[in-house]
Amino acid sequence: MIALVTGASSGIGEATARRLAREPGSELILVARREERLRALAAELGCATAIAADLTDDDAPARIAAVVEAEHGGLDLLVNNAGAAWRSTFAEGGWDNVHRHMRLDFDAQVRLTEALLPLVRRKAPSAIVNVSSTAGRVARDATGAYSAAKFALAGWTDALHLEEAAHGVHVGLVLPGFVATEGFPQRELVDRLLTRWIVSTPETVAEAIVDAGPGGRAERYVPRPYWIAAALRVCAPRLVRRVLGGSAGKRLATQTRSGEARR
Numbered sequence: 001m002i003a004l005v006t007g008a009s010s011g012i013g014e015a016t017a018r019r020l021a022r023e024p025g026s027e028l029i030l031v032a033r034r035e036e037r038l039r040a041l042a043a044e045l046g047c048a049t050a051i052a053a054d055l056t057d058d059d060a061p062a063r064i065a066a067v068v069e070a071e072h073g074g075l076d077l078l079v080n081n082a083g084a085a086w087r088s089t090f091a092e093g094g095w096d097n098v099h100r101h102m103r104l105d106f107d108a109q110v111r112l113t114e115a116l117l118p119l120v121r122r123k124a125p126s127a128i129v130n131v132s133s134t135a136g137r138v139a140r141d142a143t144g145a146y147s148a149a150k151f152a153l154a155g156w157t158d159a160l161h162l163e164e165a166a167h168g169v170h171v172g173l174v175l176p177g178f179v180a181t182e183g184f185p186q187r188e189l190v191d192r193l194l195t196r197w198i199v200s201t202p203e204t205v206a207e208a209i210v211d212a213g214p215g216g217r218a219e220r221y222v223p224r225p226y227w228i229a230a231a232l233r234v235c236a237p238r239l240v241r242r243v244l245g246g247s248a249g250k251r252l253a254t255q256t257r258s259g260e261a262r263r
Contacts, residue, residue, distance in 0.1 A: 001214070002072045002123065004029040004064075006055060006112065007082030009037040012131065012179060015202035016079055016209050021045045029068060029075075031055070032082070055082055055108035061115035068116065074123035077213050078116055080109040080153075081131040085146040098145040105149035110156065117164075124168025127213040130157045131205075134177040134221065137230035140244055161218070172212030173219040176205050177226045 003020050007013035009032035020026055028048035032038045035052035042048035051067055053060045068075055083105045088097050109130060120126045135143055136150030154173055161171035178199045200222050208220035221227045233240050 001025060001076045002027045002029075002068075002074060003077035003079065004031065004068065004075055004116065005079040005081060006031045008032045009034040009041065012176070012202045012205045012209075013079075013081045014041060015206040016081065017041060017045065017048065019203070019206040019210060020077070021047055027072060029064075029072070031064060055112060056103050060108075061111045064112065065115040065119065068119055073119075074126075075116055075119040076123045076126045078113065078120055078128045079131070079209055079213065080113065080129065081209075082108065083131065083133075083149075085143065087142045088145065089142050090144055093145060098148055101145040101149040102152070105146065106152045106156075109153060113160075117169075120169055121164075121167045125170070126168065127170040127172060127216075128160070128164075129172045129174060129209050129213040130154075131174045131176070131209065132157070134175050134226045134229065136175060138233045138240065138244075170213070170216055172215075172217055174205065174208045174212050174222065175219060175226065175230075176200060176208075176222045179205055179222070 001020070001023050003026065005013050005016050005020070005028065008017050008030035013030075013032065017028055017030055020028060026047050028042075028045065029051060030038055030042055030048050031051045031053055033052065033054050035050070038050040038052055042050040049067065049071060051064055053064060055061075084101075085105075086093070086097060086100065090098075113128060120128060130153055132154045133146070133150040135147045136154040139147035139151075154175070157171055157173045164171055180199055180201055205222045208222045211217045212220050221230070229240070
């Protein structure tokens, strides 16, 4: 299996690379900004090519596609995992904050997929997995810009699957909640018994990515019970607003508001 993983230098991307490396005959293409960490991981896995790239650069998709074409000739699995979150209210961050989220968390995924789609079709049956977020179904305060990009990614994923099924390309969606990575300040949530369960691991998300890619699943929430929040958002939106606007929701937002989370 020839697989390309973005955001592969740490967190979910690194865990996904390690998981896919266990598949027989795997050939991996790892993409991220941090070249030193990326090359160290590629060397450790022994079955990987490292491409240091910022996916928001104009030439990044074409450059990555050229490497895949030259060295592999096709792609069995594309994992669009790279992303970031800069927490801010709309009044504080404005359009600029929305724009930088859309640029990395949505536009970059679309542009890379456009460049690689012919190579994915060439290896059909093949798969694309887009890593959205539970925030792509349920938004909280101070995460509206992030949610906007992740909602867009989720909607585009559903449409892309319908369009590409005829070409033998399955398109799956993974929606993680809170994940213990270097960019997420999860310590307070992990230390509290009542909130510990809502924090997952990168390895668990990596398994979900395999399920939503080669496994053929339409979508996976991580942890799995998060689907309840998404269902309630549709069936009882007023209730969800009340819960997220109450003391529990405000405490959760405060615990996760500061800093940048990037994968």
